[in-house]
Amino acid sequence: MISVQEAEKLILDSIGEIETETVALDATLGRCLREPISADRALPPFDRATLDGIAINSSAYNTGQRKFQIHGTAAAGAPQQELPDIKSCLEIMTGAPLPKLADCVVRIEDVDITAKTATLKDNLQLEYHTAVHGQGSDCKTGDELLTPNRRLTAKEIAIAASVGKSEIAVSKSPNIAIVSTGDELVSIDQIPESHQIRRSNDITLSAALVSAGFPNVELVHIPDDPELIETRLRELTARCDAIVLAGGVSKGKYDYIPETLAKLGVSIRFQWVSQRPGKPMWYGQFSRDGSRLPVFALPGNPVSCFTCLRRYVIPALEKWTGLPPSKPLYAKLTHDLTFKPEITLFLPASTDPRPSGELWAKPVLFNTSGDFISVAQTDGFLELPKTRSIFPEGEPFQFYPWPR
């Protein structure tokens, strides 16, 4: 039985980097950027008015002039104009290029306009580039604005759009099969017999993977029949980039999965992790076309399955697709806690962010690894190290938020 840290390291060390593909910018949300994004021109590309008003030369105002003749309007989207002389002005709209000979913008609230004359208030603070976003002040041509290997969220998409990247190189989105087995499972819309339960692990893992940014998921249910299991798994190893098994991985007589996978070339890297929940978890890999592809076999108990997905599978998929690890979060325990077994405890907890800037977490003491009801009231779990058994109120531990 290996530790949580050993299991994590074995998985992450074995994971390479998935291929790159080029997709339209509006399809990149949540994907991992795989090329540098550079400025194709200086930004802003011209001296740009930051508000509506009049464009003047500040030296005229600062030497006492208050009335300026208006010679027209500088609109956003129109080419740069020019003042007839430094004693005149143009009306100007937010986003418009500052006219030649002007060097600042006076906001409309500080101007009284009658007929063709703008009269300015006294005591305005006007100087070179007041209310002007100077050409090149954000970046120069060729500046690297985004480095590769980061998640494309709205703000990265904003930058890519502004420099004209209508297509962009991103990591491929792995095609993930979620495989459930077990004859005790019936579909959600059936009324189960008393010895049966509804199949919920697959839809839960699927939702969690989609939330975590891995939408390319398919659900596969296989009855407890050795021949069918082999046929379906053979097909999945030929076609899918990753396999996540929910159940069928412990030591039971009817757990055909491990031997079938071995037959199909999946080599197990480890099984049994000193953790609760999720002890029977195993991890393996298979080769296809020169790539090593991951197989995660998660325990069938719903909470075990979900916790292992969060703790191991999602970080592995993030690494595989080139995403940086999330910043680790830490939260303080709201209660004293004793946990005797020498294994790591993943303790579902509800966060309590306080106005002091401290993050606290209130653990939910769930009765077994099958109890999803109390877990639904939590935001994630605290990881309590296996080397200890007493965990005092107020001590911080690493906190893993659930996917949402």
Next chain:
Amino acid sequence: MISVQEAEKLILDSIGEIETETVALDATLGRCLREPISADRALPPFDRATLDGIAINSSAYNTGQRKFQIHGTAAAGAPQQELPDIKSCLEIMTGAPLPKLADCVVRIEDVDITAKTATLKDNLQLEYHTAVHGQGSDCKTGDELLTPNRRLTAKEIAIAASVGKSEIAVSKSPNIAIVSTGDELVSIDQIPESHQIRRSNDITLSAALVSAGFPNVELVHIPDDPELIETRLRELTARCDAIVLAGGVSKGKYDYIPETLAKLGVSIRFQWVSQRPGKPMWYGQFSRDGSRLPVFALPGNPVSCFTCLRRYVIPALEKWTGLPPSKPLYAKLTHDLTFKPEITLFLPASTDPRPSGELWAKPVLFNTSGDFISVAQTDGFLELPKTRSIFPEGEPFQFYPWPR
């Protein structure tokens, strides 16, 4: 000019509750639950083995018996069996119903099986329901497991699936038009003239809304032509549930938007908020079929636009769809800061969660509201209140994470 808090209150107070619709469970991720989810039977529905091993009666073991004759196998998914007598056993698989006369499960690691006999180790702690998840221990029939008005994430979907909700009542996903205007804007794949810029606000707002759980978004660009603006806005107010305008809302000569919207029955609730960035923002509503529908007019500067979306639009959409407000987060400033104007500052910042359980945030001092480049290096923004001008290192302020 109203305060940030007044603007927030005016918006949230004006927002009602959107209609409900029933959708398939696998399409509910991120939606707001609008019906209670109750247990259709006790869970677990039977005394359920939590691991693989043998099912025995603990009194036999505790009175000294170590060898148990194996009378068969209890598999997950098969109906409940019965021990021939309390001195015998069945092999049992995780998830299987505990046989009658048995009262606990001994894990396979503690049993030596030869031919038809199981020999148990000494000194095992066995008692009633060891390794058994008792019938009804998670919930009784009719227990309310999920209350309405919460976001459906993977863990809520797990519960809904386990009680057979293959369809579920959720809030309608509002159909949101993102309208950009301005003749200075060209499409992403064009090479702009020096006085033009690429259109990035719409794709950015769209990505942010999708990330925040509002995927039903369409992008509409309208040139600066009063007739076209009226035609398109008329069509959008007839058809869309919400309108978000990016730009065209300040006091400029070519900003036809406010007067056109007024003509179409949109009444402005407020304009001008004492905040940086985002001062010119306004908010209005229009009526259609007895519902009051929101119009958010955000300033055209990219950072202003994005910040106002996060601060006002997303919380409004959350309230409208019945979602509870997010737990407020607080982070401590990593640097002393002075900000003179008597307006609220939304200060982009990069979080630094520390092992102490404290959340810190490092502000990025961006030069203007048009500079998205430095904002892309942040995780969200701190809200610094307008009543102060000195903000010392170590003081906590409310932190708003960017959508991701």
